[in-house]
Amino acid sequence: MKRALTAACGALALVSPAWAATTAKPAPPPPPYAGVYQPKGVDEIGLWQEADEQERALANSPLVIRDEALTAYVKNVLCAAVGADRCNATRIYILREPTFNATMVPNGTMRVYSGLLLRVRSEAELAAILGHEFGHFEKRHGLQDFKAGRTASDLLAWGQVLASMSTSYNVRRSFNDLQLSVYGSFFRFNRNQEREADLVGIGYLNASSLRPQAAARVWQNLVAEFQASAVSRGLKKPRFNAIAFTATHPPEEERAAYLGELAAPEGDARDEGAERYKGALAKWLPVFLDDQIKINDFGASEYLINRLAEDGWTAPLWQARGELFRARGAPRDLVHAADFYAKAVALEPDLAEAHRGLGLSLIKTGKASEGRAALERYLKLKPDASDAPMIGMTIGSVGGTQ
Amino acid sequence: MTMFGGRALMLGALCLAAMSAGAAHANAYREKGKVAEVADSAMTVTPPRDWNRLSAKPGKYAEVWTLDGEQLNDVTFYGGVEPGKPLVKERDKKRDPLPKFTASTLLIEVPELLEGTYRAEKQIGGFTLTGSKPAQFLGREGVNFTYEYTDQDDLPRKGEARAVLIDKKLYMVTFDAPRLHYFDKALPDFRALASTAKLSK
Numbered sequence: 168m169k170r171a172l173t174a175a176c177g178a179l180a181l182v183s184p185a186w187a188a189t190t191a192k193p194a195p196p197p198p199p200y201a202g203v204y205q206p207k208g209v210d211e212i213g214l215w216q217e218a219d220e221q222e223r224a225l226a227n228s229p230l231v232i233r234d235e236a237l238t239a240y241v242k243n244v245l246c247a248a249v250g251a252d253r254c255n256a257t258r259i260y261i262l263r264e265p266t267f268n269a270t271m272v273p274n275g276t277m278r279v280y281s282g283l284l285l286r287v288r289s290e291a292e293l294a295a296i297l298g299h300e301f302g303h304f305e306k307r308h309g310l311q312d313f314k315a316g317r318t319a320s321d322l323l324a325w326g327q328v329l330a331s332m333s334t335s336y337n338v339r340r341s342f343n344d345l346q347l348s349v350y351g352s353f354f355r356f357n358r359n360q361e362r363e364a365d366l367v368g369i370g371y372l373n374a375s376s377l378r379p380q381a382a383a384r385v386w387q388n389l390v391a392e393f394q395a396s397a398v399s400r401g402l403k404k405p406r407f408n409a410i411a412f413t414a415t416h417p418p419e420e421e422r423a424a425y426l427g428e429l430a431a432p433e434g435d436a437r438d439e440g441a442e443r444y445k446g447a448l449a450k451w452l453p454v455f456l457d458d459q460i461k462i463n464d465f466g467a468s469e470y471l472i473n474r475l476a477e478d479g480w481t482a483p484l485w486q487a488r489g490e491l492f493r494a495r496g497a498p499r500d501l502v503h504a505a506d507f508y509a510k511a512v513a514l515e516p517d518l519a520e521a522h523r524g525l526g527l528s529l530i531k532t533g534k535a536s537e538g539r540a541a542l543e544r545y546l547k548l549k550p551d552a553s554d555a556p557m558i559g560m561t562i563g564s565v566g567g568t569q
Numbered sequence: 570m571t572m573f574g575g576r577a578l579m580l581g582a583l584c585l586a587a588m589s590a591g592a593a594h595a596n597a598y599r600e601k602g603k604v605a606e607v608a609d610s611a612m613t614v615t616p617p618r619d620w621n622r623l624s625a626k627p628g629k630y631a632e633v634w635t636l637d638g639e640q641l642n643d644v645t646f647y648g649g650v651e652p653g654k655p656l657v658k659e660r661d662k663k664r665d666p667l668p669k670f671t672a673s674t675l676l677i678e679v680p681e682l683l684e685g686t687y688r689a690e691k692q693i694g695g696f697t698l699t700g701s702k703p704a705q706f707l708g709r710e711g712v713n714f715t716y717e718y719t720d721q722d723d724l725p726r727k728g729e730a731r732a733v734l735i736d737k738k739l740y741m742v743t744f745d746a747p748r749l750h751y752f753d754k755a756l757p758d759f760r761a762l763a764s765t766a767k768l769s770k
Contacts, residue, residue, distance in 0.1 A: 557712055
């Protein structure tokens, strides 16, 4: 259930509007904040109660990243964008899930997915997404569509009865998917709502100390990533439904164009906070990158690594690229992987994981003795690694000293 | 999506759910002490206690057994996965490919293969390999490894597995259960079952 509501509220998130702004005027500053809001009427009270229930479960979820400093940092970015009085109405939960997404529910619960943090590169880019979310929240879009699509919940009630008759976990999972598409259809915002949220979101940025032009770049980068993913999978068209709710409207390109027009020109000289963002994410970046690599989307992962490397290649980036190529595992990939690990080791000789990857790649490409040396180095650097006994066995099996 | 299209899709999904709910699963009983072939392969086990075999197979090379029910204590047998193949069936070969077992996969990389398969198949971020060591499986030198993950239902699970490579094919048995209660309870049963695994030529 929790997943379903999360997904439902995901619709608040990254729905693509199918309109192009005809105006070239910058977005106006946000209206004065109306203060603490309480739900009114049976629909809204019900919606809030459900959201409260979901939030209680969310607070205990093992998927939430419990890093006070990181959560406080993301909240600060939101506050910098929308202003302190507004952002006090929200609670932020960072979820370890490698997808590009952020959602906000009517009661003020904001979910930020680690995949989003991996993909944005500055405070201004992050603020653009969070501000858009906040725009839906402030305009209470969820409620309007909820009323319009109430018949959909009757359908879900029947679906649940049928699914509960089945003994198979997979059928119940299909029911969750059904919830996702049904909630998705009635939480999908219409064009005017999307337009409003974008307008409000850029309005926050225009009035903030961050550079509003960053908003357009988020979408341009996402388009490029989808294209890279499609090319490597041999698909004719990029897959815009890789993130929920962009499935039927894929005009990220249009969106990038009109967001550029809505950004206030005088904001162009402002700071994006890229260095601060890099510093705050430094500890988590290798973890998020690892999660991304292991979901087996070669093109997208390669694109992300290369984009992160625009500021210069670091040992963790070479290491991640090595892992990506070794996981795909074609003979040519293994040769590349060994090369990438070697570059990581050259930059950071004590990076144990890179020695491990280097050793395994060399062994697989027929360079057993060099591979053995790299694995021995790994064991020296990390003698109590969880796979140390297996590394020892691997060294032995390729004719080593053990 | 138009409202009409949306309805049609939803009704389609409902019908599917109804059909799956209606079809009784022909799960099977695996009696204590009787040799049973698993995963349509040369691998056999002699269960030291009664088990249930689920009829729904996760893939061509896999078969699931359980004591109390699916997802509570699942033993999955992988019988002779061939190079170039994924461990379980891919939902969409082109759009959602799974990692493949390859001819060059090393024994030490099998835990990573399982990790990649779980992460890609379940679209999850929280998966940790907690340990691996050499161990006998099917009478040969294999790997014994443990892991933890949280599935999309937010329930933390633990797993333990044995694997071995024979003639460039992967044979593996895994045990997955919720960390709370079920894992520790059925772990001895899993180990006892896995230790009876043999390869009949």
